[in-house]
Amino acid sequence: MKKIPIETLRTFITDLWTAWGGRREDAALLADIYTGNSKRRMGHHDIHNLPQRIDAVKNGVIDPKAEITPVASYGAIESWDGHSGAGEISAMHIMKRACDLAEEHGIGFATVRHSNHYLSSAPYVCYAADRGFVGLILAKAGPTMGMPGQKGNLIGQSPMGYAFPTGLDPVMLDICLAYIAYEPLKLLADAGGSVPIHYGVDRDGNPTTSAAELLAGTKYPIGEHKGFGLALLSELLTGVFSYGAILDEGENDRPYRGMTHTAIALKTDALMDRETYRNRADELVKRLRARGEGLHIPGDGSWEAERKTEEAGVFQIEDDLLEKLNDCAKNAPYFTVPVL
Amino acid sequence: MKKIPIETLRTFITDLWTAWGGRREDAALLADIYTGNSKRRMGHHDIHNLPQRIDAVKNGVIDPKAEITPVASYGAIESWDGHSGAGEISAMHIMKRACDLAEEHGIGFATVRHSNHYLSSAPYVCYAADRGFVGLILAKAGPTMGMPGQKGNLIGQSPMGYAFPTGLDPVMLDICLAYIAYEPLKLLADAGGSVPIHYGVDRDGNPTTSAAELLAGTKYPIGEHKGFGLALLSELLTGVFSYGAILDEGENDRPYRGMTHTAIALKTDALMDRETYRNRADELVKRLRARGEGLHIPGDGSWEAERKTEEAGVFQIEDDLLEKLNDCAKNAPYFTVPVL
Numbered sequence: 001m002k003k004i005p006i007e008t009l010r011t012f013i014t015d016l017w018t019a020w021g022g023r024r025e026d027a028a029l030l031a032d033i034y035t036g037n038s039k040r041r042m043g044h045h046d047i048h049n050l051p052q053r054i055d056a057v058k059n060g061v062i063d064p065k066a067e068i069t070p071v072a073s074y075g076a077i078e079s080w081d082g083h084s085g086a087g088e089i090s091a092m093h094i095m096k097r098a099c100d101l102a103e104e105h106g107i108g109f110a111t112v113r114h115s116n117h118y119l120s121s122a123p124y125v126c127y128a129a130d131r132g133f134v135g136l137i138l139a140k141a142g143p144t145m146g147m148p149g150q151k152g153n154l155i156g157q158s159p160m161g162y163a164f165p166t167g168l169d170p171v172m173l174d175i176c177l178a179y180i181a182y183e184p185l186k187l188l189a190d191a192g193g194s195v196p197i198h199y200g201v202d203r204d205g206n207p208t209t210s211a212a213e214l215l216a217g218t219k220y221p222i223g224e225h226k227g228f229g230l231a232l233l234s235e236l237l238t239g240v241f242s243y244g245a246i247l248d249e250g251e252n253d254r255p256y257r258g259m260t261h262t263a264i265a266l267k268t269d270a271l272m273d274r275e276t277y278r279n280r281a282d283e284l285v286k287r288l289r290a291r292g293e294g295l296h297i298p299g300d301g302s303w304e305a306e307r308k309t310e311e312a313g314v315f316q317i318e319d320d321l322l323e324k325l326n327d328c329a330k331n332a333p334y335f336t337v338p339v340l
Numbered sequence: 341m342k343k344i345p346i347e348t349l350r351t352f353i354t355d356l357w358t359a360w361g362g363r364r365e366d367a368a369l370l371a372d373i374y375t376g377n378s379k380r381r382m383g384h385h386d387i388h389n390l391p392q393r394i395d396a397v398k399n400g401v402i403d404p405k406a407e408i409t410p411v412a413s414y415g416a417i418e419s420w421d422g423h424s425g426a427g428e429i430s431a432m433h434i435m436k437r438a439c440d441l442a443e444e445h446g447i448g449f450a451t452v453r454h455s456n457h458y459l460s461s462a463p464y465v466c467y468a469a470d471r472g473f474v475g476l477i478l479a480k481a482g483p484t485m486g487m488p489g490q491k492g493n494l495i496g497q498s499p500m501g502y503a504f505p506t507g508l509d510p511v512m513l514d515i516c517l518a519y520i521a522y523e524p525l526k527l528l529a530d531a532g533g534s535v536p537i538h539y540g541v542d543r544d545g546n547p548t549t550s551a552a553e554l555l556a557g558t559k560y561p562i563g564e565h566k567g568f569g570l571a572l573l574s575e576l577l578t579g580v581f582s583y584g585a586i587l588d589e590g591e592n593d594r595p596y597r598g599m600t601h602t603a604i605a606l607k608t609d610a611l612m613d614r615e616t617y618r619n620r621a622d623e624l625v626k627r628l629r630a631r632g633e634g635l636h637i638p639g640d641g642s643w644e645a646e647r648k649t650e651e652a653g654v655f656q657i658e659d660d661l662l663e664k665l666n667d668c669a670k671n672a673p674y675f676t677v678p679v680l
Contacts, residue, residue, distance in 0.1 A: 071611070072610075072611040072612065073611075074445075074446040074607065074610035074611060075416070075444060075445035075446040075447070075610070076415070076416050076445040076446050076447050077445075077446035077447050077606070077607070077610055077611065078611075079611045104415060105414075105415035105416040105417075105445050105447075106413075106414040106415040106416050106417035106449065107415070107416050107417050107445075107447055107448075107449045108447075109446065109447045109606070111611075134576065134577075136573075143631070147632065147635065149634075150631075150632040150633075150635055151632075152631075154628060154631050154632050154635070155628070162569075162573050164573075164576055171572065171576075173566075173569035173570075173572075173573070175563075175565075175566045175569065177563075177566070179563055196538060198536060198538050222562040222563025222566050222567060223515075223517075223519055223562025223563060223567065225515075225636065225638070226513075226515045226517070226562050227562060227563065228638075229502075229513035229515065229638040230513075230570075232511065232513075232624075232628075232637075232638065233476075233502050233504075233513070235624055236474065236504055236511075236621065236624065237474075237606075239620075239624070240617070240620045240621055240624060241606075241611060243611070243612055243616070243620065246620065246623060246624045246627065247624065247627045247628065247631070248627065248631070249627075266417070266449070266577075266581070267414065267417070270412075270414035270415070270417055271411070271412040271413075271414060271417065271418075271419045271451075271581060271583070272412065272583055276583070277580070280579075280580045280583065280586065281576065281580055283586060284572075284575055284576065284579070284580060284586045284587065287586065287587045287588065287589075288494060288495070288572075288587065291483070291490075291492075291494050291587070291588070292487065292490040292491075292494050293490075294489075295487065295490055295494070296565065297572075298565070298568075298569040298572065
C-alpha cells in the first residue's frame with residue numbers, strides 16, 4: 001500500500017493517457033473522472049479500472065485518438081458517433097450536449113454509438129447537477145442478465161444513474177438493473193460470500209445463495225419482469241435511438257460494434273425560479289430524512305467518502321494496482337511516464 | 341355475471357360521467373380509457389375502478405368540471421394544473437402535450453399537479469405509441485412503500501409505464517416500483533396467498549411470506565435501494581417539477597394537495613427515418629424472442645387479452661360490479677342513466 005497525493009495521481013493519469021496517444025484535453029477529463037470516482041471510493045469503478053482501459057487501447061478496442069462526430073439532430077435531441085473512443089469521453093460529451101440542449105429547450109437528449117465502457121454513471125450525472133441540471137444517463141452493454149424461467153443471459157444489466165441538485169449535496173444514484181452488478185458480485189464470490197436467493201440462479205438454472213455459483217450462473221433483474229422492462233427501455237433509448245448495437249448484436253460487426261449511451265438533462269429553473277426549485281428539492285430530501293432514521297439517501301456514501309479522501313489528501317493504492325499502473329507508465333508507446 | 345357489449349359499456353360510461361357533471365369530451369375520453377383497459381383485462385385497473393371514481397366525485401375529491409390550466413412553460417417542457425379533475429383526464433392531457441412538444445423539439449416533457457389517480461399507465465403510453473412516439477409516464481401518490489431497515493412507509497410506490505412502437509405490436513410496460521402493487525397484493529391476500537420473502541415485512545417489521553401480513557405491513561421497492569432511488573427520481577420529476585405535492589405533504593393542504601404526473605415523449609423518426617426506426621425496434625423484440633423461448637415481452641399479455649375481448653365483442657361483468665355501476669347510474673345528480 002502506498003499513499004499517493006490526489007494531484008499526483010491526477011497528473012499521472014493525464015500523462016498516461018497522452019503517452020498512450022490520447023489528446024491532452026481528453027486526458028485531463030479522464031484524470032478528473034478517475035480521481036473523482038476514486039475520491040468517492042467506488043472500488044472497481046475508479047482507479048482500479050484504469051489498467052483495463054490501457055489494455056483496451058493496446059488491444060485496439062479503444063482508439064485514444066477518436067473524435068466524436070455528429071450523426072443526426074432534431075431540436076432538443078441529437079445522436080453522435082464515438083468512433084470507438086474511450087467511453088468516459090463519449091459519455092461526458094453527450095451529457096454536456098444534453099445540458100446545452102436543456103439550457104435552450106428545457107430538456108435535452110443526446111445519444112452516442114460506437115462507444116466503450118464509461119466506468120460508472122456518477123461523473124456524468126454529477127457534472128449535470130453541478131451545472132444546475134437534473135442529469136440522467138443510461139448505458140447499453142452486452143447481455144449479462146437473465147429472467148426467471150429463461151436459460152442464460154438475455155439483456156444488458158443496464159448501468160444507469162441520475163443526479164439532481166438540492167440546496168445541499170446533490171442526490172445521486174449510480175446503479176445497474178441487476179440485483180447485483182458483476183464487479184461487486186465478483187468481489188463477494190472471491191470472498192466466499194452469499195447472496196439472497198432471488199438474485200439469480202447457478203449455471204444449471206437452479207436457485208443458489210452462493211455468490212460464486214451466481215457469478216458462474218445468471219443474474220436476475222430487480223423485480224424480475226419490472227427490471228427487465230426497464231432494461232428493455234434502456235436498450236431502446238441507447239441502442240435503437242443511437243442506431244448502434246442492440247442486445248447481442250455482433251460485438252465486432254460495424255455498424256453495430258461497441259456500446260451505446262444516452263444522456264438526458266432537465267433545466268431545474270425552467271418552470272420555476274432557481275430558489276423555489278432548490279427549496280422544493282431540499283424539502284424532498286428533508287422529509288425523507290425525517291421519516292427514516294439513518295435512511296441512506298442516494299449519494300450519501302459517495303459524499304462522505306469524497307470528504308474523507310479530500311481531508312486525507314491522498315489515495316491509498318494497493319501494491320498490485322501500483323505495479324499495474326507503473327507497467328502502463330513504463331510501456332507507453334509515445335513517451336515514458338514517471339512511475340508512481 | 342352478465343355479458344355487456346363493448347359499445348354498450350362505452351356509451352354507459354360516457355353518459356355516466358356526463359350525468360355526474362363531467363364535460364362530454366372528457367366523458368368520451370374516460371369511456372375510451374376504461375373500455376381500453378377493460379379489453380386488456382387489467383382487473384383492478386379497468387371498469388372495476390369506475391365506482392371508486394364516481395365516489396370520489398360524490399365526496400368532492402374529484403371535480404368533474406375541472407379545466408386543466410397552464411402554469412409554466414419553457415421550450416419543450418411545460419407544467420399544468422389539474423384543479424382536482426379526474427387523473428385520467430389530466431394524464432391524457434399531459435401525454436398529448438408531451439407528444440406535441442416532441443413533434444416540434446424531438447422530445448417533450450409535461451407535468452401536472454392537483455391531479456388524481458390515473459388508473460394505470462397503459463392508456464397514455466399507448467396513445468403516444470399509436471401516434472408514433474415513445475411515451476413514458478410517471479405518477480406520484482402518497483407514501484405506500486418502505487425500505488429494509490426502516491419502519492413504515494417512506495415513499496410512493498411510483499406507478500409508471502412506457503410504450504414504444506415497433507412494426508408489430510407496441511412494447512408496453514405498466515408497473516409500479518414496489519415488488520407488488522397494492523391491488524394485486526389485496527387480491528392475493530383475500531385468496532390466502534403467499535409472496536416471496538423479499539417483498540416486504542409484516543406490521544411489526546418481521547419477514548413474512550403471507551400476502552395478508554404483507555398487506556398489513558410494508559412493501560419494499562424492487563432491488564431495495566435501487567427501486568427506492570428510482571422512486572425518488574419519480575418524486576422529483578412529478579412532485580417537484582410540477583410544483584405539486586411531494587411524499588406525505590398535506591393531502592388536504594393546497595398548494596400541495598392531490599397527485600402529480602409527468603409525461604415524456606420522444607419522436608421516433610427524429611434521428612432516423614420511420615422505417616429504419618421500426619426495423620431496429622422490431623429487431624430488438626425479435627432478438628429477444630429468439631433468445632428466450634416463451635419469453636414474455638412487456639405488453640404481450642395485454643394485446644392477447646385485447647384481441648380475445650374484441651373477438652368476443654362483450655365484457656363479462658360480475659354481479660356485484662354491475663350493481664355498483666347501476667347504483668352510480670341511478671343516483672347521478674344531473675340525469676338518470678339507463679342501467680346496464
